[in-house]
Amino acid sequence: DIQMTQSPSSLSASVGDRVTITCQASQDISNYLNWYQQKPGKAPKLLIYDASNLETGVPSRFSGSGSGTDFTFTISSLQPEDIATYYCQQYDNLPLFGQGTKLEIK
Amino acid sequence: QVQLVESGGGVVQPGRSLRLSCAASGFTFSSYGMHWVRQAPGKGLEWVAVISYDGSNKYYADSVKGRFTISRDNSKNTLYLQMNSLRAEDTAVYYCAKDRADGTTLNDWGQGTLVTVSS
Numbered sequence: 001d002i003q004m005t006q007s008p009s010s011l012s013a014s015v016g017d018r019v020t021i022t023c024q025a026s027q028d029i030s031n032y033l034n035w036y037q038q039k040p041g042k043a044p045k046l047l048i049y050d051a052s053n054l055e056t057g058v059p060s061r062f063s064g065s066g067s068g069t070d071f072t073f074t075i076s077s078l079q080p081e082d083i084a085t086y087y088c089q090q091y092d093n094l095p096l097f098g099q100g101t102k103l104e105i106k
Numbered sequence: 107q108v109q110l111v112e113s114g115g116g117v118v119q120p121g122r123s124l125r126l127s128c129a130a131s132g133f134t135f136s137s138y139g140m141h142w143v144r145q146a147p148g149k150g151l152e153w154v155a156v157i158s159y160d161g162s163n164k165y166y167a168d169s170v171k172g173r174f175t176i177s178r179d180n181s182k183n184t185l186y187l188q189m190n191s192l193r194a195e196d197t198a199v200y201y202c203a204k205d206r207a208d209g210t211t212l213n214d215w216g217q218g219t220l221v222t223v224s225s
Contacts, residue, residue, distance in 0.1 A: 043191040049213070094167070
């Protein structure tokens with residue numbers, strides 16, 4: 001079975017900072033990776049699909065990159081409304097989520 | 107716009123059963139695969155099951171295989187999750203989610219319904 005390792009598990013950054021989260025797969029999953037945002041008490045929201053495609057309506061400060069086993073999610077300039085937990089999700093076989101990264105404002 | 111509304115959650119004793127429903131609107135329900143995802147209190151997301159647009163294909167996480175059954179009624183625009191032999195570790199918020207196209211990407215989510223398994 002494919003294992004997903006997401007890091008860091010938590011992150012504190014200042015408004016305006018560039019924030020990076022990584023997700024590593026235990027085997028090659030091509031570009032079969034999505035990124036979701038979950039704000040406290042809310043349902044998750046799709047931000048990035050197929051590793052690097054921005055979902056409609058999602059601000060351009062969010063981006064994704066990578067292929068194979070190593071993937072990166074970036075917020076180019078952190079905004080207060082970006083406080084949330086972020087999850088990667090692979091779909092090489094059945095969907096599998098990473099452990100999540102809780103993002104806080106410093 | 108897409109709307110997904112879960113219902114059926116509540117408190118249930120270990121070993122008992124519960125059926126969740128997800129009422130869909132704002133899109134052609136019969137054209138899309140649908141998922142269930144759960145989140146235990148304070149924990150991360152766990153994918154539970156997926157069903158194809160016509161109900162012909164169903165897949166489950168190992169943690170629920172043989173106990174949970176996903177189904178759909180396209181005439182009622184409703185998704186279901188029948189949960190049997192419930193365990194304390196099944197306690198979670200259960201979300202239904204619409205698939206983008208091919209069982210890989212969950213692009214619309216409901217607000218969730220809480221299931222608590224406790225004696």
